[in-house]
Amino acid sequence: MxxxxxxxxxxxxxxxxxxxxxxxxxxxxxxxxxxxxxxxxxxxxxxxxxxxxxxxxxxxxxxxxxxxxxxxxxxxxxxxxxxxxxxxxxxxxxxxxxxxxxxxxxxxxxxxxxxxxxxxILYSKESNLELAGYSDTDWAENVDDRKSTSGGCFYVGSNLVSWMSKKQNSVSLSTVKAEYIVAGSCYIQLLWMK
Structure with a gap:
């Protein structure tokens, strides 16, 4: 109207x-x-x-x-x-x-x-409905408490629909543990999106 x-x-x-x-x-x-x-x-x-x-x-x-x-x-x-x-x-x-x-x-x-x-951000009409997520983290980059910062982005087809950047709640003793934490966070967000 x-x-x-x-x-x-x-x-x-x-x-x-x-x-x-x-x-x-x-x-x-x-x-x-x-x-x-x-x-x-x-x-x-x-x-x-x-x-x-x-x-x-x-x-x-x-x-x-x-x-x-x-x-x-x-x-x-x-x-x-x-x-x-x-x-x-x-x-x-x-x-x-x-x-x-x-x-x-x-x-x-x-x-x-x-x-x-x-x-x-461009939301294209010519996109499929495939859901994909990407994540990464720095390892112990915070000067004060050595916590890592996680980041992630989520696409439906070629369209970016969600993104995040967050300081992790715990200190990771290795890059593998920091990556595992961010992967878990992104998986939970993907489940929420479905």
Missing amino acids: VGELSYFLGLQVKQTDCGLFVSQSKYVKDLVKRFGLDSKKHTRTPMSTNVKLGHGPIGKSVDQTVYRSMIGSLLYLTASRPDIAFSVGVYARFQANPKESHLGTVRRIIRYVNGTVAHG
């Missing part, structure tokens, strides 16, 4: 002959402007691969309200941007006592999404 779906809860939906394209480009532009990073240089990746941040007392503390606002905004953005799910999840852990280094890396994520405003 109201016509073709084009905008819903901050998600922009574009219907094409190929399928549905879901993005949050308007939300990204507002987010970047809100935190004053619209004139900053874009980055090519959401986070550096060689930086290991912890909860240690090193560095000057920053305003928790601003930091939490940035993290909350980015968490909402992960609804259509699985490419930032891991990095946002990592820096969401520092909300209790964020330091300048943490704030700098969250700003980097925002500069990254500013450079990739048009990114989103």
Whole structure:
């Protein structure tokens, strides 16, 4: 009655002959402007691969309200941007006592999404109903407690339908155990999806 779906809860939906394209480009532009990073240089990746941040007392503390606002905004953005799910999840852990280094890396994520405003997810019409899941984990990468971070994504045919990135609850003594834990988590999520 109201016509073709084009905008819903901050998600922009574009219907094409190929399928549905879901993005949050308007939300990204507002987010970047809100935190004053619209004139900053874009980055090519959401986070550096060689930086290991912890909860240690090193560095000057920053305003928790601003930091939490940035993290909350980015968490909402992960609804259509699985490419930032891991990095946002990592820096969401520092909300209790964020330091300048943490704030700098969250700003980097925002500069990254500013450079990739048009990114989103395409749900193709030309897809089968085969369910597939993929998972991976780092091993003991957390500086503070040596816990691993797991990640997974799930497809119906060629369409990405679910993704996750989560710190494991226990410390794994080997890469095999860390991989076993994430495989179990993904299996449970696949059962839920069926």
